[in-house]
Amino acid sequence: xxxxxxxxxxxxxxxxxLLGFLVNGLLRNHLxxxxxxxxxxxxxxxxxxxxxxxxxxxPAGAPTILTAFxxxxxxxxxxxxxxxxxxxxxxxxxIITGIGFLIHVYSSAxxxxxxxxxYGRYFxxxxxxxxxxxxxxxxxxxxxxxxxxxxxxxxxxLLIGYWFRNTAYSQAANKAFVMNRIGDLAxxxxxxxxxxxxxxxxxxxxxxxxxxAGQSAKLSSLDITGITLLxxxxxxxxxxxxxxxxxxxxxxxxxxxxxxxxxxxxMVTAGIYMIARSNLLYTAAPLVLTIIAIIGVATALxxxxxxxxxxxxxxxxxYSTVSQLGFMFLALGSGAYVAAVFHVMTHAFFKALLxxxxxxxIHAMSGEQDIRKMxxxxxxxxxxxxxxxxxxxxxxxxxxxxxxxxxxAILLSAFLKSPIxxxxxxxxxxxxxxxxxxxxxxxxxxxxRGTEEQRHHxxxxxxxxxxxxxxxxxxxxxxxxxxxxxxWIHGGDRLVAFLSPVIPVSSGHEISHATEYILxxxxxxxxxxxILFAWNKYKQYRAEESESPFARLLENKWYVDELYQAAxxxxxxxxxxxxxxxxEPKVADGAIQGIGRSVRYLSQQFRLIQNGQxxxxxxxxxxxxxxxxxxxxxxxx
Amino acid sequence: xxxxxxxFLSLALFSIGMVGVLTRRNAIIIFMCIELMLNAVNLLLVxxxxxxxxxxxxxxxxxxxxxxxxxxxxxxxxxxEVSVGLAIIVMMYRNIHSVDIQxxxxxxx
Amino acid sequence: xxxTPYIFWFLSVLALFSALMMVTSRNPVYSVLWLIGTFFAISxxxxxxxxxxxxxxxxxxxxxxxxxxxxxxxxxxxxxxETEPQKNRWLKFIGALAGGCLLxxxxxxxxxxxxxxxxxxxxxxxxxxxxVLGKELFTRYVVPFEISSLLFLSAMxxxxxxxxxxxxxxxxx
Numbered sequence: 001x002x003x004x005x006x007x008x009x010x011x012x013x014x015x016x017x018l019l020g021f022l023v024n025g026l027l028r029n030h031l032x033x034x035x036x037x038x039x040x041x042x043x044x045x046x047x048x049x050x051x052x053x054x055x056x057x058x059p060a061g062a063p064t065i066l067t068a069f070x071x072x073x074x075x076x077x078x079x080x081x082x083x084x085x086x087x088x089x090x091x092x093x094x095i096i097t098g099i100g101f102l103i104h105v106y107s108s109a110x111x112x113x114x115x116x117x118x119y120g121r122y123f124x125x126x127x128x129x130x131x132x133x134x135x136x137x138x139x140x141x142x143x144x145x146x147x148x149x150x151x152x153x154x155x156x157x158l159l160i161g162y163w164f165r166n167t168a169y170s171q172a173a174n175k176a177f178v179m180n181r182i183g184d185l186a187x188x189x190x191x192x193x194x195x196x197x198x199x200x201x202x203x204x205x206x207x208x209x210x211x212x213a214g215q216s217a218k219l220s221s222l223d224i225t226g227i228t229l230l231x232x233x234x235x236x237x238x239x240x241x242x243x244x245x246x247x248x249x250x251x252x253x254x255x256x257x258x259x260x261x262x263x264x265x266x267m268v269t270a271g272i273y274m275i276a277r278s279n280l281l282y283t284a285a286p287l288v289l290t291i292i293a294i295i296g297v298a299t300a301l302x303x304x305x306x307x308x309x310x311x312x313x314x315x316x317x318x319y320s321t322v323s324q325l326g327f328m329f330l331a332l333g334s335g336a337y338v339a340a341v342f343h344v345m346t347h348a349f350f351k352a353l354l355x356x357x358x359x360x361x362i363h364a365m366s367g368e369q370d371i372r373k374m375x376x377x378x379x380x381x382x383x384x385x386x387x388x389x390x391x392x393x394x395x396x397x398x399x400x401x402x403x404x405x406x407x408x409a410i411l412l413s414a415f416l417k418s419p420i421x422x423x424x425x426x427x428x429x430x431x432x433x434x435x436x437x438x439x440x441x442x443x444x445x446x447x448x449r450g451t452e453e454q455r456h457h458x459x460x461x462x463x464x465x466x467x468x469x470x471x472x473x474x475x476x477x478x479x480x481x482x483x484x485x486x487x488w489i490h491g492g493d494r495l496v497a498f499l500s501p502v503i504p505v506s507s508g509h510e511i512s513h514a515t516e517y518i519l520x521x522x523x524x525x526x527x528x529x530x531i532l533f534a535w536n537k538y539k540q541y542r543a544e545e546s547e548s549p550f551a552r553l554l555e556n557k558w559y560v561d562e563l564y565q566a567a568x569x570x571x572x573x574x575x576x577x578x579x580x581x582x583x584e585p586k587v588a589d590g591a592i593q594g595i596g597r598s599v600r601y602l603s604q605q606f607r608l609i610q611n612g613q614x615x616x617x618x619x620x621x622x623x624x625x626x627x628x629x630x631x632x633x634x635x636x637x
Numbered sequence: 638x639x640x641x642x643x644x645f646l647s648l649a650l651f652s653i654g655m656v657g658v659l660t661r662r663n664a665i666i667i668f669m670c671i672e673l674m675l676n677a678v679n680l681l682l683v684x685x686x687x688x689x690x691x692x693x694x695x696x697x698x699x700x701x702x703x704x705x706x707x708x709x710x711x712x713x714x715x716x717x718e719v720s721v722g723l724a725i726i727v728m729m730y731r732n733i734h735s736v737d738i739q740x741x742x743x744x745x746x
Numbered sequence: 747x748x749x750t751p752y753i754f755w756f757l758s759v760l761a762l763f764s765a766l767m768m769v770t771s772r773n774p775v776y777s778v779l780w781l782i783g784t785f786f787a788i789s790x791x792x793x794x795x796x797x798x799x800x801x802x803x804x805x806x807x808x809x810x811x812x813x814x815x816x817x818x819x820x821x822x823x824x825x826x827x828e829t830e831p832q833k834n835r836w837l838k839f840i841g842a843l844a845g846g847c848l849l850x851x852x853x854x855x856x857x858x859x860x861x862x863x864x865x866x867x868x869x870x871x872x873x874x875x876x877x878v879l880g881k882e883l884f885t886r887y888v889v890p891f892e893i894s895s896l897l898f899l900s901a902m903x904x905x906x907x908x909x910x911x912x913x914x915x916x917x918x919x
Contacts, residue, residue, distance in 0.1 A: 612742035615837075619659050622844045626851050633855040638754055640864045643791075644856060646758050650765055650784075652849035657769035659841030665774055665820060669781050672812065673765055679804075680788050684866045687795050687874075691867035702873045702882045708800055709879070712807050713894045717901035719812050723819050724905040730823050 006057040007064045010085055013050050013093060014134040016043040020127035028120025036116065037108035040123035044101035044130065051093040058090050061501055063204065065140050072143070076199055084140035084203060088341065088502040092137040092273060095348050099265045100130045102468035106356055107257040109464035110363060122162060122255070129155035133266050137273060142191045142201040145274065149187065149238065152267045153180040159262060160254040169253040179247040183237015190230035197223050206280045221284070228281050228288040232295075235271025240322050241329055242299045246561055248322055252314040256359030259314060264321050264355050265348035272328045272344050276337045279503050283335065293333025293417055297424050300326030302558065304431040308438070309554040312369045313358045316439045320395065321351055323432060327410050330425060336413030337503045338496050342483045343410055346402035349479045350394035353472035357388040360461045360469065361443060365454055371439060375541055376448040380458040383466045385444050387473040392440045394476040396433035396527050402480030408520055409483060415519060416511065426523055430530040437534035446541050485520075487513045643684035650677035664726050664736040668719075675715055679708045750868055753794060761787035774820045778813055785809040795866065797874030 020043035024036055031039070058064070063086035071081035083089075104126060111122055132151025139145040154177075161173030194201055198209040198218045210224065211217025219227070235241070240248035251263045262268070275282060275292070282289055300323045307319035324347050331340035362369055364381055378385045394401040397408070407429060415422040448455055460466065483495045496505060553559070609620070650673060657670030686704030693700035730736050764783035771777045785808045792801035872878055883891055 613739065614741050615659070615662070615738055615841075619837075619841055619844055622655060622659060622848055626844065626847045629848075629851045629855060633851070638750070638866050638868050640861055640866050641857075642754065642758075643866055644859075645853060646761070648849060648852050648856070649762055652845050652852075653762070653765045653769055655848055656842050656845030659845055660838045661769070663774060663825075665816065665825070666769075666777055669777060669816060670769065672808070673768065673781060673784060676785065676788050676804075676808070679800075680791055683792055683795055683797050683800060683874075687797070687867040687871060688861070688864050690871050690873050691865060694867075694871075699873055699878055699882065701871075702878060705797055705800055705874060705879060706882060706887055709803065709883070710890060710894065712803060714897065716807055716812060717897050719815060720901050720905045721908065723815060724908040727819060727822070728908050736823065736825065 006054065007066055007085055009050055010054050010066060010083060010138070011068070013047050013054070013097070014131050014138060016047045016050075017127040017131040017134065019043060021124050021131060024120045024127060025124035028117050028124065031116065031120055033108075033112065033116055033119055036120045036123050037104075040127055041101065041104040041108060043127065044097060044104045047130070047134075048094075048097040048101045051090070051097045054085060055090045055094055058085060058087060063140075063501070065204065067140075077195060079141060079143050079201060081144060082140035082202075083138040083144075085138070086502050087499045088273075088276060089137050091341070091345070091499070093134065095345055096130060096133050096137065096266050099348055099352050099472075100126075100133075100261060102471055103257045103261040103265075103352065103356070106260075106359070106465050106468040107255070109462045110257055110359055111255060122159075125155055125158045125162070126258070126261070129159065129262060129267070133270070136270055140202055140204070142194065142203075145277075146184075146187060146191060149234075149270060149274075150184065152262070152270060153177065153184065153238070156180070156251065156262050156267055159258040160251045162254055162258070166253075172247075172250040172253040176247040176251050179244050180237045183234045183244055186230040186237075187234025190227045190234065193223065193227050193230065203277060206278070210280055210284050224281055224285045225288055228278070228285040229291070231274065231278060231281075232288060232292055235275055235329075236295065237271075239268050239271030239325050239329070240299075241271070241295050241325065242302065245299060245303065245322050246557075246564060249315055249318040249557075252312070252318050256314065256355060256362060259318070260352045260355030260359070263318065264351040268321065268325055269328070269344045269348070272325070272332060272340050275329075275332050276341050276503065279337045282332070289333050289335060291333070292329050293414075293421060296326045296329025296331075296333050297414070297421050297428070298326070299323070300330060300428045301424055301431075302326075304428045304435065305554055306557045307435040308431065309551055311372050313361065313371050313374075313439065313443065314355075314369055316371075316435060317351070317354055317358060320354075320432065320436065323428065324351065324395070327407070327425065327428070330421060331410040331413050334410075334413035334417035334421070336409065336416075338483075338499050339406065339409035339413050341499065341503075342495050343406035346394070346406040346476070346479050349472055350391045350401075350403060350476040353387060353391040353469060353476050354395065356465070356469055356472065357384050357391060360384040360465055361388075363461055363465070364458050365450060366457050368450060368454060371442040372541065373450045373454075374443045374448070375446040375450075376444070377458070378444045381444075381460050383460060383469060387466075387469040388440065388444065390473040390476055392436045395436055396531060397429060397523065398527065399524060400477070400480070402476050402478070404524070405480030405483045405485070408485065408523065411523055412485075412511075412516065412519060422519075426526065429523060430526050433527045433530040434534045437531045438538050441535060441538040442541055445539055449541065485516070487516050640684060640688050643681060647677045647681035647684075650674075650680070662737050662739055664729065664738050664741075667738065668722055668726065672715065672719070675711060679711055682708050682711075750794065753790070754868075757787045757790040757794065760784075761791070774825050775817065778817050778820065781816075782809050782813050785813070792874075794868055795874065796869055796871050799874060799876045799879050 020039050023039055063084050065082055065084055067080045067082040069081050072079040111119055129152060132148045132155055136145055136148025139148060157173045157177040160176050161170045163169050191201060209218045237244045248263055252259055303319045303322035307316050310316045328340045328343050394403040397403040411425055414425045483493050486493050654670040654674035658667050661667055682704045686701035690701035726736055733740055761784050764780045768777045768780035789801045789804045
């Protein structure tokens, strides 16, 4: 059948999670736990299978465009509801559906204590999220991408506030949503700008917009700078970069698998995807690239320093995510789009692994998230221990784990951009290794510091949770081997070749092999030192760590939240209060009630005409005749 | 005679009738004023009929007779109208012992 | 010397004066009498226009039957006194003003009409004669003529029904 062959079968990829969402969402009160888990995970498995099919059938060269129907058609403007299948989107399809499937399986065990109705709600949200994310990466133009963009924001909101009875969680959800909206506004303006200048939002029209050989550009350099900057602001909201990053650590209020899927592996990388997708525009805007690099490296450093002193296992991972996203933006800013996408992929593996591992730990600790109260979990949770270790080694970037390859690619690109970026990024990488192993040693090393009751309950997680951990651990080890540096094996960097139809290969690696080796050795050696330092410091936890002022500053996250609170939230609250107490009753209500009162007054006056006196009626009739005759004879001339 | 004279005479009579309707309160007087207005129209119809007759004298011997027949029918209708109208006024007087239209204010209910 | 204009002016002044007196008289009986005067003046105009049939009918039907009916009702109600309560002065003024405006507007609208130069045939013409009108009435207008008899019949029945004394219910004043 034509429908079930490439490329039409790709329609099924987003439709399956949508179907799962509808079934689970609408029938959640009637289905059992088992049925819900089966439907939720089953559609993901199918979607993953189809994604594999699509991935292996992608033709090299021009992208395959699937046009479903006309979405918007106004005059000259034409926006089809279309999907674009090419190397970049198919790679993301694999990441999303693959990791999504694993996390669905994991969730089926992790969330098992919820009631069936809430369990169904959870899976419905999760499926809806995957649907939106697939729309985002498959969309053939910015508008479809934006629909998915908004959809994942909504699902993120719903899932952060999944335990909506807890006010703090609901507020965290609100914060995430509002922060995202700020970015979304910029994104929307960028789309409008693009439409106004070029009349098209399709990715395939971008080369035409910036002008190719023999064609004049539709966009001036000012346009390109403005559009790319606005798109980047949109990306800072979704991908948690300075200044809009504060929502992501708070987003840890959601269930841990959600943090793994949405706030580590997929949604937060949407910004990187979008910029990589728009790489033609960005390459034409070097100024914006530099801004992105600065923001990226600053975010990486800032989040890494905060992560040094966090005690909530998920908060550490959250700041680590922000920091890693900063790395990706640094890569984008350095023009190394492939390195960024590469890091998105490897980060998805090991960060999902780490989050799921932390979920396993939290599960075992009966909901305890404070690493100061853990320790010595190595014996009770062997599988979690080993997989978590693999995740930590991968994120630290030790050869031959996946993080090494992607991080090395980013460091190299940063070095090419400017040595200053390289130094800061390298320092951040050291911090990363340090805080990850601090987390690791505090959690698994030493002796148990929790209550007797917790010790009694310690247990390894069920197979539905450990199997995804093992799969992700394997991926964290081998995932980097698709991008082996050119200096080691010629043609080893298969990702660059694979993505070359979407992201043109930049020529001019004007760096000697010797330098590259030195850089690699330097980073690996320093990271190892950093891990040793962490081991030395945290192999035995001491309760009374010296509280230097700087440590307190880090523990309180540089007081950024407080700064936002004082500088933006409080004035807005005051403005809102003023509007409520002064503007609303006086001006808004006054105007509306004034209209009402004047109409009432006038009608009361006009009511007097209707006095029932036939004589008066005759009088009015005559006056009417006079008026009509006057108009007829004198005014019509 | 110029037709204008008849025209303005009729208008004047009609307006006097109208003023009477608007300013008096006695239902019978108002009724009489309406009769006056009818007569003003009748006069104008007859005048126009004769004008028409004069204009078409060469072609038709009876041109304009229609107008005078209209007047005749208006008188017929007026007679019928007066009989019913006066009956209503008599009934009104019988019920409220007045022919003052000031008391006919039930239209507002 | 042609007397027609003089007769015209005389009859016109008489008609207008009688009409004004009719409207302004306090006593309804005087009003009826002034109205009869107006009708006579109008009948005079009809004669002037050689509409003999209408002149006669006008006197017989209007001045004779209808006005006698009015007079009769006034006498019946014992209204032949100046008892009519006067309207509010303001309303009176406004009513007169509205009527005056109507006259003004109509005159202003019609004074430049195309028929300014047309003449009404005075003193001659045969269409006003009974012979001509009767022929027309019983040939071309025979159906309306017969229908008008139905109108009279229904008016008669209506007047009788309305005038019948109600026994049970009365309108409250």
